[in-house]
Amino acid sequence: MASKKKPTFSAVSSRSGGSLTPWxxxxxxxxxxxxxxxxxxxxxxxxxxxxxxxxxxxxVLAYNKGAAFSFLSDQGGWQRYLFAGIAIAAVGFIIYLLRKHAGQRMFCWALALIMGGALGNLVDRVAYGHVIDFLDFYWRGVGHFPAFNIADTAITIGAFLFIIDELRRVNKH
Known part of the structure; x- marks a missing residue:
């Protein structure tokens, strides 16, 4: 008689069989x-x-009260709450997508990097009222790219992986 295996459930498992834990x-x-x-x-x-x-x-130590490229940074402070709300909504949607597609490695890597970056900058907005930036790249005579941080880098890499994943998916069909 064959023994039945008991199903095990993780608190963070998804229907697609993957776990949210690594992401x-x-x-x-x-x-x-x-x-x-x-x-x-x-x-x-x-x-x-x-x-x-x-x-x-x-x-360089720079403070950014706005979004990417200091968008809306010169406003009266309301943007802090707007961008915090957007980050919270994005993280909720990302968790939903991770649960739904937890087995798709590159897609989930992209989402995990974007989520980590969004939460890293959210911590700054909540704790300080601005995002701390410090990486400053530039070309002589051309000017400086806006300063950024590790969270921004993770978001950018995540977006790049997301695009690659989509291109691969489209090319399969």
């Missing part, structure tokens, strides 16, 4: 690296202080 772990690592780097830079630099590292890169 939440990736997001947590992004948040951790982002916050450690921001704490380090705020303890080392004064606001606006720059330290040249190479001919195209500085470390």
């Amino acid at each position: 939440l772990g990736i997001a947590f690592i992004v948040i951790l690296l982002d916050q450690i780097s921001k704490i380090t830079i705020t303890r080392t630099f004064l606001h606006g202080e720059e330290k040249p590292i190479t001919s195209f890169f500085n470390l």
Whole structure:
């Protein structure tokens, strides 16, 4: 007589058979690296202080009250709550997508990186009222790219992986 295996259920499992745990772990690592780097830079630099590292890169302590590229940063403060709300809604939607597609590795990597970045910047908005940026790249004579941080980098890499995943999916059909 064959023995029946009892089904096991994880608190964070999905219908597609994958677990949310690795994806939440990736997001947590992004948040951790982002916050450690921001704490380090705020303890080392004064606001606006720059330290040249190479001919195209500085470390700088900058505060961004807006969104990407300082969008809406010159407003009266309401944008803090708008962007915090958008981040919370995005994280909720990402968790839904991770549950639904937990077995799709590249798609979930992309979502986990985006979620970790969104939460890293959300921590800043809630704790300080602005996002801490410190990575400053530039080209001589052309100007500076807006300063950014580890969370922004994770979001960008996640978006890039998402595009690659979609292109691969479209090319299969």
